[in-house]
Amino acid sequence: MNPFEWLFDATLTIGDQQILWREIVGNGFGLASALGGLRRKVWAWPVGIVGNALLFTVFLGAVFHTPNPVNLLGQAGRQLLFIAVSIYGWIEWARHRHASADHVAVEPRWASWKVRVALGLGMVGGTLALTPVFQALGSFEPVWADAWIFVGSFLATWGMAKGWTEFWLIWIAVDIVGVPLLVSAGYYASALLYGFYGVFTLVGFITWSRIQRRSRGVTTVP
Template sequence: MNPITELLDATLWIGGVPILWREIIGNVFGLFSAWAGMRRIVWAWPIGILGNALLFTVFMGGLFHTPQNLDLYGQAGRQIMFIIVSSYGWYQWSAAKRRALSPENAVAVIPRWATTKERTGLVIAAIVGTLSCAWIFQALGSWGPWADAWIFVGSILATYGMARGWTEFWLIWIGVDLVGVPLLFTAGYYPSAVLYLVYGVFVSWGFVVWMRVQQKEKKEVVEGGVEKRIAEQAI
């Protein structure tokens, strides 16, 4: 058989419920991408892209004849947008490492809070994007268009925020998980729903980690400034 066909059709049965292996593998790739993102490792982006490609075929259930046979246009569409935004993030983090004085030891991004202007842009994009996408998904016949719309828009904003190094992106992910878990459980996408629960715990941890890094960087900048002033006064 064709290896691609075998991957698309491979199914795990748990308690009489069919679960596609590509849904499990795609979510595992997504979890690894989140872990690597927390560690600010560039490989977070290409691994995530592979997971997005697999999950696209899962959430277009009617097109790819999955056991659920449901089309979640927001969930599927966000995989495409993930690939686009992740390509941008991959470029941004790779370029940052190349610009570093010691690329082999450099981190790809320095966490920071978004500015007031940037936060305002995120809020406006979240509201307008969710309203617009809900209308589009409803017209297309998506199952659960409003929840689907927020998950779609929130995921894009979180991924973009990660690419820019905004610590708030972790909080957006938490908002996405709060809506995504009940939607996916109700639709029968059990591995994705369980992974969303794991993501919820993980992104909360990631937020704390980035906060600590941010505070450490701020402390080093302050201490560096004090040392510089002392050195200047000693001259």
């Protein structure tokens, strides 16, 4: 068995539970990407893409005949969206770093109120629109939670690419729903990482807010 076959099929057994190693490795790449985003590093994007590719196969358990034969279509589909938006973010951050005098990949900024309202409406409206679609395709219950995670993940990644500090708050909203959904679906490694992400994203929000205050001399958050 070559290394790629081993990575695809290998599992970690904990009690009576089997966890795919590619779920663990994929989430590890995701965590590294989040750390890179916190530090505003361009490498955060390609590292995240590797994790997305691995997790895409994990969340189609019934399709790939994994030990956990559960399809989370929102979770799987968002990996493809991640890859597409990450390519955009990678280009934008690299371009900004090249043009910046201090070689910073992104300057954190607050989104306008118009954008904030659009993000909120997008979260709710997108969830309502996709829930019946995912339900018809056979996604895991509760389907609205899978749709919420799908929409929120897209908006958060887009916000990160644009440099909006609010993207960290969207991730928190995703994590709050994501942890119980993943536990109920049997994706324990991802649920554990989601729980950690929830704390990490709060730290990220505080860090980016402080960067804004230092760079603009602002002492209060709008």
